Every structure is written in structure tokens, then in C-alpha cells.
Amino acid sequence: MVSTTPQSTASLTLKGEQRVVIHHVTWNGYLQILAALPETRSTRLIYDDGTLEMTMPGEDHEFIGRLIGRFIWILVEVLSESRNFDMKTMGSTTMNYPELKRGVEPDEAFYIQNQPNLAGRTVNFNEDPPPDIVVEIDITHTDIDKNRFYASIGVPEFWRFDGQVLRIYQLQNHEYVEVEISPTFQFSPQTRLYQFLTESRISEVQAVKELRSWIQQELLK
Secondary structure, three states: OOOOOOHHHHOOOOOOOEEEEEOOOOHHHHHHHHHHOOOOOOOEEEEEOOEEEEEEOOHHHHHHHHHHHHHHHHHHHHHHHHHOOOOEEOOOOOEEEHHHOEEEOOOEEEEOOOHHHHOOOOOOOOOOOOOOEEEEEOOOOOOOOHHHHHHHOOOOEEEEEOOOOEEEEEEEOOEEEEEOOOOOOOOOOHHHHHHHHHHHOOOHHHHHHHHHHHHHHHOOO
């Protein structure tokens, strides 16, 4: 499936992320690097069985990532009563899977369907399921096959944005299939998300108000 690129997004010149890739890194080496980095940092790590990629997100990356996260948050908030939604926001929490030799700090991550099982406690990724939705922004090339990566750890719904087009993937038989309709929200969010991102460049507060109004009018009929 192909997601249509909005003109307002396609016409923007976005500054991509800076990335550093190191190969032949052991799991213990990755853990040592992770432990040596300060807790308050913008650099995000992803480790895929020997390959370590460190991403330094720029303003465009952070703007888009935070607003897609806010878009999801508002959807859950407004739809909470009619669809019995709740949420546990994970942000860029480090998710380590020693048995798979994989670790990651996504741009955004959320528990929605599994929120009731995790409410009021810290997630243990060795025992608990992965987040229900993970968001990644990749404006520049990444050496990590993120579709394969997140499918391997069992993330049910993966939103991936390249600076122009949002693609949504649903996990089916241990692999991702691109879908137009979000399995969680049961509608196609792309067009409204593009509008939200464009409007937010002028006024985030007004964009949020208009998004809430749109959800109430269009999704709560």
C-alpha cells in the first residue's frame, strides 16, 4: 500500500538526523556504552545483534516525533469514553531484550490495549509485552532494518514517518504488513496527521484544539 504524500509536507526541506554506526559490538559492549551515557541526553541508541546505531535527532525530528506522539495521545484522550481507551506513555524508554540481543530507544511508544495490565508499575521487558504502538522518525538513512527489528520483538503496530509520508504496519504472522487503517484506532490517520503537523508549525495550541474538535465530529458520530 502507498500512503499519499501531502503537498504541504513534501514541499518542506527537513534537516535529518545525524547517525553514528558501529559494527561488531557485543551485547555487553552495548550495555557498557549505554551505562556510560548520561541519563539526560538527546542521543538515542538502537542495538541489533552486533550493530549499534546512535542517532542525534535535530529540531525537525524532535518536532515531528513529539507531535505524532501528541496526536496519538489526543486520539486516546478524546476516544477514551466511547472505546474504553487508556494509555501508558513510554516515550523513548530503553527497551532491552537480551535473549534477542536487541535494544532500542524509540521516538515514541505507547501501551493502550495492554495498559490495564501495566497500570501503576514499571514495565519489565523480560516479562511484559512490548508497547502496543511504536513511532519512529527516519528522515535520513538508517542502517537498521527497523521493520524487521520491531517485528522481531513483537510490536503489534508500528508507525514510521520519513519526513514526508507516514506508513503504518501491522504485525501479521511475525512480519509487518503495511495497512491504511490503524488497527488500534480503526481509521486512516494519515491525512489528518499531515494537517495537524502543518497547522502546528503556525500554532500548536490552535492545532490541538482543532484536532480535538475534528475527532469529536468525525470519529464520535
